[in-house]
Amino acid sequence: MLAKTYGSAVFGVDAQKITIEVNVGKGRNFFMVGLPDNAVKESAQRVESAIGCVGMRMPRTKVVVNLAPADIRKEGSAYDLPIALGILKASGQLQSETLSDYLIMGELSLDGLLRPIKGVLPIAIEARKEGFKGIVLPKENASEAAIVNQLDVIGVKTLEEAIGFFEGHNEIPSLPSTTREVFNAKKGNYAANFSDVQGQENIKRAFEIAAAGGHNVIMIGPPGAGKTMLAYRLPSILPPLNLHEALETTKIHSVAGILGAEASLIAHRPFRAPHHTISNAALVGGGGIPQPGEISLAHNGVLFLDELPEFQRTVLEVMRQPLEDRKVTISRAKLSLDFPTNFMLVASMNPCPCGYYNHPDKECVCSPGVVQRYLNKISGPLLDRIDLHVEVTPVSFDEMTAERKSESSEEIRNRVIVARGIQEERFQKIKNVYSNAMMFPQMVKKICRLNSESHGLLKVAMEKLGLSARAYDRILRVSRTIADLASQDSIQTEHVAEAIQYRSLDRENWAG
Numbered sequence: 001m002l003a004k005t006y007g008s009a010v011f012g013v014d015a016q017k018i019t020i021e022v023n024v025g026k027g028r029n030f031f032m033v034g035l036p037d038n039a040v041k042e043s044a045q046r047v048e049s050a051i052g053c054v055g056m057r058m059p060r061t062k063v064v065v066n067l068a069p070a071d072i073r074k075e076g077s078a079y080d081l082p083i084a085l086g087i088l089k090a091s092g093q094l095q096s097e098t099l100s101d102y103l104i105m106g107e108l109s110l111d112g113l114l115r116p117i118k119g120v121l122p123i124a125i126e127a128r129k130e131g132f133k134g135i136v137l138p139k140e141n142a143s144e145a146a147i148v149n150q151l152d153v154i155g156v157k158t159l160e161e162a163i164g165f166f167e168g169h170n171e172i173p174s175l176p177s178t179t180r181e182v183f184n185a186k187k188g189n190y191a192a193n194f195s196d197v198q199g200q201e202n203i204k205r206a207f208e209i210a211a212a213g214g215h216n217v218i219m220i221g222p223p224g225a226g227k228t229m230l231a232y233r234l235p236s237i238l239p240p241l242n243l244h245e246a247l248e249t250t251k252i253h254s255v256a257g258i259l260g261a262e263a264s265l266i267a268h269r270p271f272r273a274p275h276h277t278i279s280n281a282a283l284v285g286g287g288g289i290p291q292p293g294e295i296s297l298a299h300n301g302v303l304f305l306d307e308l309p310e311f312q313r314t315v316l317e318v319m320r321q322p323l324e325d326r327k328v329t330i331s332r333a334k335l336s337l338d339f340p341t342n343f344m345l346v347a348s349m350n351p352c353p354c355g356y357y358n359h360p361d362k363e364c365v366c367s368p369g370v371v372q373r374y375l376n377k378i379s380g381p382l383l384d385r386i387d388l389h390v391e392v393t394p395v396s397f398d399e400m401t402a403e404r405k406s407e408s409s410e411e412i413r414n415r416v417i418v419a420r421g422i423q424e425e426r427f428q429k430i431k432n433v434y435s436n437a438m439m440f441p442q443m444v445k446k447i448c449r450l451n452s453e454s455h456g457l458l459k460v461a462m463e464k465l466g467l468s469a470r471a472y473d474r475i476l477r478v479s480r481t482i483a484d485l486a487s488q489d490s491i492q493t494e495h496v497a498e499a500i501q502y503r504s505l506d507r508e509n510w511a512g
Helices: 043-053 080-090 120-129 139-145 159-167 179-186 201-213 227-237 243-256 280-284 313-317 320-325 370-375 380-384 409-426 441-447 452-464 470-485 493-500
Strands: 002-011 014-025 030-033 062-068 102-104 134-138 152-156 217-220 302-305 327-331 336-340 344-349 388-391
Touching: 002 080, 002 120, 014 080, 014 120, 030 043, 043 080, 043 159, 062 080, 080 102, 080 159, 102 120, 120 134, 120 139, 120 243, 134 139, 139 152, 152 159, 179 243, 201 217, 201 227, 201 344, 201 388, 201 409, 201 470, 217 227, 227 302, 227 344, 227 409, 243 336, 280 313, 313 380, 320 327, 380 470, 409 470, 441 470, 452 470, 452 493, 470 493
Parallel strands: 002 102, 030 062, 102 134, 134 152, 217 344, 217 388, 302 344
Antiparallel strands: 002 014, 014 062, 327 336
């Protein structure tokens, strides 16, 4: 007898319907076909044990399980539940006629309990797209699937519960989709706040500009100056995620399997801070069927690289194209997948190996030329993609102990939201451009026009400070953002003057 159930395979951040065909007939042995990997093949032992634990029997005749389409590689243990239900249906032990109305996924333990799986959100989106009535999956994943409306979400704890649901003996209500209310309630709640930071007004200002225009930032300063502390507070001044961005971000984290049990929509912009020992594949993504890397997990948020020169140069260089294209393409022999990478890069570094070059109080002990060699670990093309270079100096005792209340993240974020609104209106007719940092070179010339006085100031700065040619375009972008924060239609001289200050590492002989 032939039976069909339906599951799904995740490729990149999207899913594809998989038909599980089970035929129980004359003969012997169990056969699994349709390009299954080892984890899928091993489901035979898990399914047999789980079926026995719920008081049913595994057929002792010939069982053929086909995962169609057969030319797509199937990975993971999430096909256990649809395979088990298909075997019970094909062997006449399950009489339900509603199996084909639901997309079914779940990993079985030997005693019939269901374990949570990865990639539930794109699977649920695919189920609705394919017209299924609902989705049956482990209870721990139900809240994640409930993000998708117009879909019955049936969370089950055991194989026995799933059998009872399909036979009509066990009524399981569909989980209501209340995720949007939870999402709205979570927005704006941050553990870290700029009101906790004493001093460092110039760094706060640079971060406000970076958040307003979506600019990448690098901080350079001695140990203990507050670089890491400030970086961790950057998400608190970024505009809140909208629902579309939240869905995009949650899909990526779902595929990576890091949402956790009882998870729902991600309400805050992600902040990723990988260690400097990270590999190329872990940063950009990889694997037989590629999985998202850190730059994709930081999509719509912040990627923080602490102690930038300590990262392997090859690791940093693979970020160059994703920074420019806002996506990364990972190709394998049989497939090519795109992962989104629209993130803000925030990096920090010491000015030299000992950390005290240009320190106001402590003396640098590095020998001549060491400082320059240390800075040269960061390539020019990568530095070219970072708009703001900020020098961080230690906070004085008087500033640390001052009673003056610092500006809160909410106050800064309100100004950032206004500036982003101006940019959204400016770029509303241009596809895939939402902020000043995303402007193409042709757009910079058109949108960032300077008056004669500003043009003269920039010319003098380029000559006197020895700024490189690559700094010119970045200064114009940052000037436009500063003007947006001031709600001014045209770029003024003071905007250009402030933007020039944020090109420290482009100055000739900065490191001697």
